[in-house]
Amino acid sequence: MNACPACDTVWNATELPQNCAAHCSRCGHHLSTNRTNAFEHALAFTWAGLILLAIAATHPFLLFAASGRQVSMTLFDSAFSLFEYGQGVLGSVVFTFVFVAPAALLLTQALLLRLLISGRPSIWLWRFARVLDILKTWNMIEVFLISVFVSAAKLASMAELDLGVAFFAFVGFTLCTLISVNLIDTVQLWRRIEALDR
Amino acid sequence: MNRAIEQGYQCCLRCTRLWPREATACKLCGKPLHSRTPKSIQATTAHLITAILCYFPANFLPIMQTTQLGQVKDSTILGGVIVLWELGAYPTAAVIFAASVMIPIAKIFALGWLCWSARFGSPQPAEPQTRLYRTIETIGSWSMIDVFVVAMLVALVQFGGLLTIAPGPAALAFCGMVVFTMFAAHAFDSRLLWDRIEP
Numbered sequence: 001m002n003a004c005p006a007c008d009t010v011w012n013a014t015e016l017p018q019n020c021a022a023h024c025s026r027c028g029h030h031l032s033t034n035r036t037n038a039f040e041h042a043l044a045f046t047w048a049g050l051i052l053l054a055i056a057a058t059h060p061f062l063l064f065a066a067s068g069r070q071v072s073m074t075l076f077d078s079a080f081s082l083f084e085y086g087q088g089v090l091g092s093v094v095f096t097f098v099f100v101a102p103a104a105l106l107l108t109q110a111l112l113l114r115l116l117i118s119g120r121p122s123i124w125l126w127r128f129a130r131v132l133d134i135l136k137t138w139n140m141i142e143v144f145l146i147s148v149f150v151s152a153a154k155l156a157s158m159a160e161l162d163l164g165v166a167f168f169a170f171v172g173f174t175l176c177t178l179i180s181v182n183l184i185d186t187v188q189l190w191r192r193i194e195a196l197d198r
Numbered sequence: 199m200n201r202a203i204e205q206g207y208q209c210c211l212r213c214t215r216l217w218p219r220e221a222t223a224c225k226l227c228g229k230p231l232h233s234r235t236p237k238s239i240q241a242t243t244a245h246l247i248t249a250i251l252c253y254f255p256a257n258f259l260p261i262m263q264t265t266q267l268g269q270v271k272d273s274t275i276l277g278g279v280i281v282l283w284e285l286g287a288y289p290t291a292a293v294i295f296a297a298s299v300m301i302p303i304a305k306i307f308a309l310g311w312l313c314w315s316a317r318f319g320s321p322q323p324a325e326p327q328t329r330l331y332r333t334i335e336t337i338g339s340w341s342m343i344d345v346f347v348v349a350m351l352v353a354l355v356q357f358g359g360l361l362t363i364a365p366g367p368a369a370l371a372f373c374g375m376v377v378f379t380m381f382a383a384h385a386f387d388s389r390l391l392w393d394r395i396e397p
Binding site for chain 2: 003004006007008009010026029064069077078080085089091094097129130137147155157
């Protein structure tokens with residue numbers, strides 16, 4: 001048996017049919033969605049995201065030209081340039097939210113889903129699933145994407161702005177991360193782990 | 199009613215499985231179990247007060263410093279919104295204003311009101327209050343937009359003496375405010391809102 005984490009109303013996750021979503025009968029909170037092959041699809045998006053992240057991290061992100069001089073930045077520069085101004089704490093926080101958390105999230109997902117789909121019981125299943133729960137909170141990749149658009153709008157009025165290869169890879173990486181995170185339903189994930197443990 | 203607490207069970211907040219009231223940790227995912235999160239209102243209030251303390255430096259100190267041909271100009275968050283508005287970038291100005299000025303204030307007030315309601319009761323029904331809480335939790339990280347924009351601008355606008363942008367002290371304060379409001383939202387247990395209806 002399960003309960004709604006928002007209002008404590010009891011429900012039964014085993015009664016949820018395939019391709020249906022459950023909402024709490026009392027407070028309306030979304031409880032779980034039971035999609036067919038959700039974990040297989042999520043794994044595909046996770047790998048796609050990791051490949052796009054590798055491209056996004058190694059190529060120029062934005063190119064900016066003013067008064068005959070050109071500056072190009074990579075994804076890391078947005079965090080590291082803060083260090084140069086003595087804002088090390090802020091730089092570390094930004095680096096964690098826009099790079100460490102999403103990269104670790106995708107890696108953990110890839111390992112967890114691989115183990116889950118192989119169907120072997122393992123102690124690493126619940127270790128990875130717990131880490132995933134924390135990383136999901138601190139992954140701010142979609143917020144960073146919007147702030148890239150805002151910065152581009154601000155800079156376009158000042159000088160010439162070019163989008164690098166990494167920019168397009170980064171948009172794809174963000175979409176893949178969002179889709180894969182949303183495909184993994186917490187309740188269904190733990191039910192699957194529980195079934196393997198027995 | 200069919201609530202876990204009345205049937206002698208407690209719900210794991212990570213995997214939502216039910217366990218007997220005597221259990222101390224979830225046997226499935228290992229999370230410590232409590233029928234209601236202990237000291238939830240105190241923890242939320244403490245984090246909220248920290249967030250409010252961060253709000254003042256975040257809005258009154260400069261968030262970035264522009265040096266153009268030797269002239270130094272400090273700009274605050276609200277100043278940046280006004281500049282964008284005057285430049286005619288209305289959607290961008292609106293996004294920044296909503297994410298950096300409106301949402302943090304609304305979140306702090308809403309969480310404070312929810313704590314008050316959970317502690318002292320409220321004439322409002324629990325359902326819209328729970329939905330409000332879920333919304334606060336979901337939009338938690340969106341206020342970080344401004345901090346990320348500053349990080350991007352500092353990385354890109356480096357033209358020596360011609361034009362340079364440096365981060366200001368408000369950026370860290372703003373970041374602290376967002377993180378502490380996220381902690382506050384995380385510490386709050388929305389099940390308390392339902393307890394005062396059916397204790």
